[in-house]
Amino acid sequence: MLRMKDVSKVYRTEVIETHALRELSLEVREGEFVAVTGPSGSGKTTFLNIAGLLEELTSGTYTLDGVDVSSLDDRARSRLRNEKIGFVFQSFNLIPDLDLFANVDVPLRYRGLSRTDRHRRIASALERVGLGSRMKHFPAELSGGQQQRAAIARAIAGGPKLLLADEPTGNLDSAMAREVMQLLEELNAQGTVVVIVTHDPEIAARAQRNIHVVAGIAADLERGPALVRAPAGAADHHQPTA
Amino acid sequence: MFVYYLELAARSFRRDRALTALMIVAIAFGVGASMTMLTVLHVVSADPIPGHSRDLYYILVDSQRLDSYVPGEEPDFQSTRFDAEAIVRARRADRQAMMSGGNVAIESGRPDLPPFFVSARYTSADFFPMFRAPFAAGAPWTAAEDDGSARVAVITRALAGKLFGPGDAVGRAIRVDGHDLRILGVLDAWQPNPHFWDVSSGRTYGETEQVFVPFSTSRELKLRPEGNMNCWGNEPGPNDNLALDAPCTWIQLWVELDSPDKVAAFHDFLISYSEEQRRAGRFQRPPNVRMRDVLEWLDFRQVVPRDVRLQTWVALGFLLVCLINTVGLLLTKFLRGSPLLGVRRALGASKRSIFAQLLVESGAIGFAGGILGLGVAWLGLFAVRHQPTPYAQLAHLDLPMLGATFGLAIAASLLAGLLPAWRGSQISVASQLKSH
Numbered sequence: 001m002l003r004m005k006d007v008s009k010v011y012r013t014e015v016i017e018t019h020a021l022r023e024l025s026l027e028v029r030e031g032e033f034v035a036v037t038g039p040s041g042s043g044k045t046t047f048l049n050i051a052g053l054l055e056e057l058t059s060g061t062y063t064l065d066g067v068d069v070s071s072l073d074d075r076a077r078s079r080l081r082n083e084k085i086g087f088v089f090q091s092f093n094l095i096p097d098l099d100l101f102a103n104v105d106v107p108l109r110y111r112g113l114s115r116t117d118r119h120r121r122i123a124s125a126l127e128r129v130g131l132g133s134r135m136k137h138f139p140a141e142l143s144g145g146q147q148q149r150a151a152i153a154r155a156i157a158g159g160p161k162l163l164l165a166d167e168p169t170g171n172l173d174s175a176m177a178r179e180v181m182q183l184l185e186e187l188n189a190q191g192t193v194v195v196i197v198t199h200d201p202e203i204a205a206r207a208q209r210n211i212h213v214v215a216g217i218a219a220d221l222e223r224g225p226a227l228v229r230a231p232a233g234a235a236d237h238h239q240p241t242a
Numbered sequence: 243m244f245v246y247y248l249e250l251a252a253r254s255f256r257r258d259r260a261l262t263a264l265m266i267v268a269i270a271f272g273v274g275a276s277m278t279m280l281t282v283l284h285v286v287s288a289d290p291i292p293g294h295s296r297d298l299y300y301i302l303v304d305s306q307r308l309d310s311y312v313p314g315e316e317p318d319f320q321s322t323r324f325d326a327e328a329i330v331r332a333r334r335a336d337r338q339a340m341m342s343g344g345n346v347a348i349e350s351g352r353p354d355l356p357p358f359f360v361s362a363r364y365t366s367a368d369f370f371p372m373f374r375a376p377f378a379a380g381a382p383w384t385a386a387e388d389d390g391s392a393r394v395a396v397i398t399r400a401l402a403g404k405l406f407g408p409g410d411a412v413g414r415a416i417r418v419d420g421h422d423l424r425i426l427g428v429l430d431a432w433q434p435n436p437h438f439w440d441v442s443s444g445r446t447y448g449e450t451e452q453v454f455v456p457f458s459t460s461r462e463l464k465l466r467p468e469g470n471m472n473c474w475g476n477e478p479g480p481n482d483n484l485a486l487d488a489p490c491t492w493i494q495l496w497v498e499l500d501s502p503d504k505v506a507a508f509h510d511f512l513i514s515y516s517e518e519q520r521r522a523g524r525f526q527r528p529p530n531v532r533m534r535d536v537l538e539w540l541d542f543r544q545v546v547p548r549d550v551r552l553q554t555w556v557a558l559g560f561l562l563v564c565l566i567n568t569v570g571l572l573l574t575k576f577l578r579g580s581p582l583l584g585v586r587r588a589l590g591a592s593k594r595s596i597f598a599q600l601l602v603e604s605g606a607i608g609f610a611g612g613i614l615g616l617g618v619a620w621l622g623l624f625a626v627r628h629q630p631t632p633y634a635q636l637a638h639l640d641l642p643m644l645g646a647t648f649g650l651a652i653a654a655s656l657l658a659g660l661l662p663a664w665r666g667s668q669i670s671v672a673s674q675l676k677s678h
């Protein structure tokens with residue numbers, strides 16, 4: 001699904017160069033539920049942004065679902081992002097003056113789908129996260145957990161193969177966090193690849209596989225402290241899903 | 243997608259009402275002021291006789307004395323009666339007409355309508371077909387009436403209505419400066435502006451003359467001319483200025499020539515006429531002739547008032563200032579909204595679609611500014627019409643100007659939106675999402 005080889009990301013400002021990722025290599029396979037952990041500033045968000053085509057990499061190769069993305073222009077990258085990837089953010093990032101229906105509609109609009117098709121997908125995505133009766137509500141009228149579920153509905157409405165979540169439970173209390181995790185696990189069970197960045201060991205423990213990023217280098221925890229250089233055949237570490 | 247972008251623009255306006263209102267007002271005032279002045283400019287500089295202005299030539303031959311002669315300098319801007327009559331008589335052009343303005347008293351003989359003055363034009367038969375004057379009734383006079391100094395006249399429909407009511411005026415008599423003239427024709431509504439045929443008078447814009455009389459008749463009846471006159475030589479007495487051989491220029495001379503060959507031939511004719519006159523001792527200077535078509539002549543005489551041009555530039559400068567302000571406001575607005583743009587990018591919007599979205603938003607501001615700008619232009623023209631300038635009455639918003647106002651507003655706002663929209667599309671998505 002997702003294969004990175006020797007990916008580096010360097011942020012250059014006038015004063016310093018930050019090596020956010022250093023020759024990071026890893027692979028995420030179809031059907032996986034992966035948790036990315038690591039200390040603050042280690043490059044987890046950077047990895048996720050590159051995986052989600054929000055940022056370009058400085059060097060290395062990145063293949064998403066069989067497509068080498070480094071040669072793509074912005075239009076093609078945006079199209080790929082729209083079709084294959086769903087994002088879930090820590091701060092939900094719902095558009096405040098759009099109701100849930102219109103929020104979920106956003107990625108579908110850029111897909112250029114027909115009106116009826118969009119309506120069908122919006123309804124089913126909101127139903128899926130249990131917000132079918134709240135379509136006309138605005139984000140501010142919902143609890144944090146409901147907002148994050150709406151954001152997940154928006155992320156999955158287009159039927160992406162890959163869900164990228166950056167600390168999706170970071171702003172939620174534990175009950176709400178559990179709710180959101182359960183939803184992500186259900187989506188994964190139905191075939192969506194889920195990559196989740198988290199600081200929460202409890203959540204990391206629920207993933208099939210953990211990738212630990214330290215100082216821009218990834219290590220597969222279940223495989224010991226060795227650096228993950230070759231693609232890890234990691235799908236054999238099944239965690240019980242609660 | 244366009245409709246979706248319009249929806250987004252509407253939402254964005256609601257999000258930032260004050261800023262949006264400020265931009266709309268800025269565009270409205272810039273566009274309104276510009277359209278006010280452009281309308282005035284359009285009115286005063288419009289082609290007064292479209293389709294024919296390139297075939298009609300204002301003719302000048304230099305008949306002045308040799309002293310103070312500078313080779314190549316411009317001849318006096320009007321013709322002597324002698325030259326005008328000779329050139330008209332020669333009939334070398336498709337059409338030719340000589341003319342002078344005048345001011346005459348009209349007596350209706352009706353007790354309820356005391357005598358009144360109207361402006362008149364003394365001219366020759368070709369005037370009407372040459373300048374495409376439309377007749378409501380009757381017909382123009384012919385060369386025969388010119389030659390015979392016939393007691394005839396052509397009048398406007400307005401004057402006919404005033405004198406005779408709705409009845410037919412053709413064939414009736416009109417009393418002009420104490421002489422009865424038979425009305426041969428009544429002109430239909432005709433308002434070429436400016437009155438290009440005579441730009442020496444102060445009445446270049448506005449109403450046309452109301453009475454037209456053969457030039458020959460006007461001289462026999464000693465009707466009073468009106469306009470500029472320039473005399474040289476031994477300064478004859480005031481009455482003699484109008485004599486056939488008086489060294490005075492006061493006649494406008496026009497010819498119609500519909501091909502470049504004819505123009506060249508006519509130019510040759512003017513040269514040989516000048517040489518002939520020089521041999522005869524009437525002209526002292528070497529041949530010095532000018533032929534200018536209507537637009538060249540208006541341009542040369544700077545008929546378009548200078549202040550109108552200046553004010554138009556000032557208004558356009560004001561528009562530019564408003565636009566620069568709008569650029570700044572749009573930048574503020576778009577960058578303020580960049581976290582949401584970042585979300586859209588993450589959800590699959592390309593840079594190009596963000597750019598299009600923001601440009602549509604700019605254009606929508608221009609559209610609103612255009613509507614308000616129409617109001618501003620309407621008020622501006624209302625103010626212009628209350629100025630004591632001769633062209634003031636002509637300043638109205640017509641359909642093309644209405645369209646132009648919208649076009650200008652939208653074009654201006656799109657232009658103002660280019661840079662902000664580009665900046666908005668280039669935001670770093672990752673850092674926008676982080677700061678959100």
Ligand SMILES: Nc1ncnc2c1ncn2[C@@H]1O[C@H](COP(=O)(O)OP(=O)(O)OP(=O)(O)O)[C@@H](O)[C@H]1O
Binds near residue numbers: 011012019047
């Ligand atoms: N836009 C940027 N410009 C410069 N440096 C950046 C930028 N984004 C991230 N960095 C740097 O790159 C490094 C990795 O940042 P990143 O956000 O990926 O860390 P993280 O693992 O997500 O941390 P956290 O757990 O605190 O979210 C950090 O040192 C950070 O300062």
Ligand SMILES: [Mg+2]
Binds near residue numbers: 044045
């Ligand atoms: Mg992070």
